[in-house]
Amino acid sequence: MRTSDLRIPVALLDIRFSRSGGPGGQNVNKVETKVEIRFRLAEADWIPARARERLAGLHAGKINQEGELVVSSSRFRSQGRNLQDCLSKLREMILAASRPPKRRIPTRPTGASRAVRKRHKKHRSERKTSRRWRGDWD
Numbered sequence: 001m002r003t004s005d006l007r008i009p010v011a012l013l014d015i016r017f018s019r020s021g022g023p024g025g026q027n028v029n030k031v032e033t034k035v036e037i038r039f040r041l042a043e044a045d046w047i048p049a050r051a052r053e054r055l056a057g058l059h060a061g062k063i064n065q066e067g068e069l070v071v072s073s074s075r076f077r078s079q080g081r082n083l084q085d086c087l088s089k090l091r092e093m094i095l096a097a098s099r100p101p102k103r104r105i106p107t108r109p110t111g112a113s114r115a116v117r118k119r120h121k122k123h124r125s126e127r128k129t130s131r132r133w134r135g136d137w138d
Helices: 025-029 049-058 079-098 111-131
Strands: 014-018 034-040 068-073
Touching (some): 049 079, 068 079
Antiparallel strands (some): 014 034, 034 068
16 A cells, blocks of 8 residues: 555544643643544554554553544644644554565574584583493493
């Protein structure tokens, strides 16, 4: 999915404003600049199904008990800039979830690491052998 293909329907999002703990000086106690976007992830048909599943796995800590994905921002002093920040965070989260994960290419241990392992095993073996009791007949 390309950035230009992704359209976030703002009308379907639950946007809430509250007093921010971030920057704002004296206004911080008076103006509601913090923005919180919520929507039910399972019902978000504007996100491809595979991306929704992956989004749920990648950002499980941002999903509440009602199944809503919660994204918030209080970076800026203005409500409008925080709203744009929230929408860009959401866009990035969706785009990251729509990209397939990279496949892990299994690698073999290097020759040096195998040699170190063998040396370590030999050392432990000798240590344990030296602890054994060898009767008087040897």
